[in-house]
Amino acid sequence: MLQTEEIKLEQSKHGFSGFKIELWKYQGEMGALIPLLQSAQETYGYIPESAIDYISEIVGIPSAEIYGVITFYSQFRLKPMGKNIIKVCDGTACHVNASTMIIRAIESELQIGNDETTEDGLFTLQKVACLGCCSLSPVIMINDETYGRLTPKKAQQLLNEYREQAQKE
Numbered sequence: 317m318l319q320t321e322e323i324k325l326e327q328s329k330h331g332f333s334g335f336k337i338e339l340w341k342y343q344g345e346m347g348a349l350i351p352l353l354q355s356a357q358e359t360y361g362y363i364p365e366s367a368i369d370y371i372s373e374i375v376g377i378p379s380a381e382i383y384g385v386i387t388f389y390s391q392f393r394l395k396p397m398g399k400n401i402i403k404v405c406d407g408t409a410c411h412v413n414a415s416t417m418i419i420r421a422i423e424s425e426l427q428i429g430n431d432e433t434t435e436d437g438l439f440t441l442q443k444v445a446c447l448g449c450c451s452l453s454p455v456i457m458i459n460d461e462t463y464g465r466l467t468p469k470k471a472q473q474l475l476n477e478y479r480e481q482a483q484k485e
């Protein structure tokens with residue numbers, strides 16, 4: 317079992333300063349892998365390769381097996397999230413109001429699919445089941461903002477507004 321100081325040292329070797337020490341007090345217990353992966357993702361927003369190597373060393377599970385676990389669970393990400401998270405609703409109300417066209421328009425404008433991030437790191441696209449404002453369908457959210465009664469054209473305009481905003485920053 318590693319002591320806190322040893323863990324800090326190990327983490328600093330891997331560039332994990334400020335890592336969530338508490339969750340990294342691995343004591344050989346079964347089932348520690350998932351909490352460790354969750355901890356890494358909470359800290360970084362995704363699970364970096366270096367964290368996988370580190371976890372592998374600590375729990376003694378080969379990195380390849382850990383990759384297998386990560387790709388099995390949809391909650392885990394191997395790449396950082398984009399600056400703007402787009403949640404496109406494909407729930408029933410939105411679906412009957414042509415959410416598919418909105419999704420296609422966004423995918424084509426950004427050249428990414430579901431759960432992917434644009435090359436420039438500006439957008440991540442996520443399809444969701446319901447955003448809880450069905451009367452506004454079809455609906456998307458970008459970060460905390462909700463946009464309803466969308467058309468493919470309006471969706472493209474919105475993306476351009478976010479791009480322009482990003483250029484000003």
Ligand code: FES
Nearest residue numbers: 405407410447450
């Ligand atoms: S189904 Fe889209 S907001 Fe509810």
